[in-house]
Amino acid sequence: MKTYPIxxxxxxxxxxxxxxDAMNVDFGSADLEREFLELYNHTEASxxxxxxxxxxxxxxxxxxxxxLWAGLKSVLxxxxxxxxxxxxxxxxxxxxxARALGADVHTFGLRYDETLGxxxxxxxxxxxxxxxxxxxxHCETPSGTLNPLDGxxxxxxxxxxxxxxxDAVASAGxxxxxxxxxxxxxxxxxxxxxxxxxxxxxxxxxxPRAWEIAEAVNYSGYDALLPFRDAQKNFYFPYTPNWHxxxxxxxxxxxxxxxxxxxxxxxxxxAAALCRERIVRMxxxxxxxxxxxxxxxxxxxxxxxxxxxxxxDSRLRAYGLAVGGSYGPLAGKxxxxxHMGSQADxxxxxxxxxxxxxxxxxxxxxx
Numbered sequence: 001m002k003t004y005p006i007x008x009x010x011x012x013x014x015x016x017x018x019x020x021d022a023m024n025v026d027f028g029s030a031d032l033e034r035e036f037l038e039l040y041n042h043t044e045a046s047x048x049x050x051x052x053x054x055x056x057x058x059x060x061x062x063x064x065x066x067x068l069w070a071g072l073k074s075v076l077x078x079x080x081x082x083x084x085x086x087x088x089x090x091x092x093x094x095x096x097x098a099r100a101l102g103a104d105v106h107t108f109g110l111r112y113d114e115t116l117g118x119x120x121x122x123x124x125x126x127x128x129x130x131x132x133x134x135x136x137x138h139c140e141t142p143s144g145t146l147n148p149l150d151g152x153x154x155x156x157x158x159x160x161x162x163x164x165x166x167d168a169v170a171s172a173g174x175x176x177x178x179x180x181x182x183x184x185x186x187x188x189x190x191x192x193x194x195x196x197x198x199x200x201x202x203x204x205x206x207x208p209r210a211w212e213i214a215e216a217v218n219y220s221g222y223d224a225l226l227p228f229r230d231a232q233k234n235f236y237f238p239y240t241p242n243w244h245x246x247x248x249x250x251x252x253x254x255x256x257x258x259x260x261x262x263x264x265x266x267x268x269x270x271a272a273a274l275c276r277e278r279i280v281r282m283x284x285x286x287x288x289x290x291x292x293x294x295x296x297x298x299x300x301x302x303x304x305x306x307x308x309x310x311x312x313d314s315r316l317r318a319y320g321l322a323v324g325g326s327y328g329p330l331a332g333k334x335x336x337x338x339h340m341g342s343q344a345d346x347x348x349x350x351x352x353x354x355x356x357x358x359x360x361x362x363x364x365x366x367x
Contacts, residue, residue, distance in 0.1 A: 004322040008352045010141050010298040010338030011170060012192035012199050015248070019197050022251035027243040036243055037235050039250055044232075046253035050172055050195075050261070051187055051205055053179035058228035059203040059249070061242040064169045064190030066223055067202035068094065071165055071186040074214045074225040076133065078102025083131040085122065087147055088112050088140030089328045090167055095135065106131070112143045112330060115292040119151045126159050133163040139171035141193075142327045144286075144300030144336060146171065146293045153182035162209060169193055173256055174268045174297040174340050185210040191245065194268075194297055196341035197252035200245025264344075268296040271339040271349045275299045278353040279337075282360055287334045297340035300326070303333055307363050315362065321355040 007014045030036040044057045051057070060066050076082070076098060084095030086109040099105045106129050108122055116122075116136075126134070134156060139146050149166060156164045165186045168177045172187075173194030179187045185207040192199035206214075206225060214226050227238035256264050272294065276286060279301055287300035303309055309325050309332045316323060324336040339349050 004317060004320050006319075006321040006348065006351050006355065008337050008339065008343055008348070009322050009324045010193075010336050010340060013194075013196050013338060013341045013343050015198055016196055016252070016255065016342050018255060019248050019251045022247045023198075023244045025247065030241045030243040030246075031237055034235070036241070036246070037232065039243075039246055040241075041232060043246055043250040043253060046250065046257055047189070047203060048205075050253060050256060051168070051177050051179045051189065052181060053187065053205045055179065055205045055207050056229075057203050057205050058225055059201055059241075059246060060223070060228075061200065061239070061245060062202050062223075063199045064188070064192070064202050067169075067188040067190060067204045068097065068167060070202075070223040070225055071188055071204050072098055072101060073221065073223060074219050075163060075186070075210060075217055076101050076103050077217055079104055080133065081106070081129055081131040082133045082135060083108060083125055083129055085116070085134065085136040085147075085152070086110065087114055087116065087143075087145060088137065089142040089330070090140055091135070091137045094137070094165075094167065098133075098135065112140070113145070113288045113292055115145045115288070116147045116149075116151065117291065119155060122152070123155055126155055126161065131161055133165055134161055135165045135167075137167040138177065139168070139174075139295045139297060141170040141295070141298050141336070142330055143288065143334070144295050144298045145288050146175065146295040148293060149182045149184070150178075153184065156183050162213065170297055170340065171295070173264065174344065175265055175295075176261075179205050191249045191252065194341040194344075195249065195252045195256070197248040198245065200242055201249045265296070268339065268344045271344040271346060272296045272299060274346060275337055275339055275349050275353060279356070282357055284360070297338070297344070299337045299339065300334045301337070303335060304360055304363060308332070309335065312359065312363075315359045316355055319355040319358065321352055323352070
């Protein structure tokens with residue numbers, strides 16, 4: 001398999017050596033050895049700090065989509081009203097997932113290059129629709145945007161919406177995620193983005209209200225949350241967990257905490273600022289509109305004129321740089337630079353934009 005010395009794909013990201021080392025141990029059976037329970041408890045405590053919550057966190061074996069499905073299946077039944085706040089591919093996708101479960105989904109959609117601002121229209125939707133759940137995505141990686149969520153939390157409290165469900169997979173570890181302050185009931189995460197671990201663990205915070213609703217729904221399945229409620233107390237997990245994946249996640253979270261959250265967030269902001277400043281200086285256009293909030297973990301850029309994404313990607317990779325394309329209606333229209341987690345590194349970002357500038361020069365000369 002070919003590797004690239006300048007990895008800037010917006011997840012899964014480059015895994016630091018200490019995280020890889022944490023996996024390189026011969027383990028016993030995770031559902032029998034108390035060392036696993038101790039590791040699970042330590043990992044949960046670290047994630048609670050990163051996610052700004054006192055709520056328990058269910059850590060599951062699987063990629064990030066596992067947490068998204070777990071959070072929906074465990075609390076929704078057919079006919080439940082869901083207000084899906086959509087500003088990108090994943091926001092609309094979550095609405096589709098809830099709809100597939102039989103929920104009555106109302107979509108409040110914005111353009112993919114916009115983020116949440118004035119919430120008056122959303123407030124009116126809540127008053128009229130009276131949803132059981134509001135869903136939102138904090139960082140829309142396919143479009144490089146970050147949605148402010150404190151206002152949604154305020155509306156949830158004001159109108160006593162039972163559940164606020166948030167995808168924070170690509171933001172946590174790269175910028176503040178304040179689960180309790182924003183009154184998020186189900187805050188979803190995964191190991192492979194800003195946490196910089198392999199895609200082996202998905203997890204979500206669970207509020208007391210979410211536990212109550214999960215108990216009433218009583219969903220059973222591999223992705224069910226309810227079995228995790230007493231898993232630590234009883235030392236009985238619903239399936240054999242992936243000890244290696246948990247060890248990697250624990251080591252990755254510890255690296256963040258050892259560096260310090262404020263320093264980690266500053267590192268991401270500086271890397272993003274350098275990336276965008278250089279991109280604009282090259283004469284290229286950033287994707288989100290000026291009023292939108294750009295994500296500190298990923299930069300989205302309009303494709304240069306006169307070249308296809310496939311050709312552009314091939315030229316970048318010839319110089320050792322791997323960036324990402326996009327999905328859905330943005331496929332072939334933008335490319336993305338993932339300065340998240342271990343890739344939020346000024347030297348690495350500098351090398352990446354140097355390659356982009358070189359390739360753009362080649363394209364310009366050939367035109």
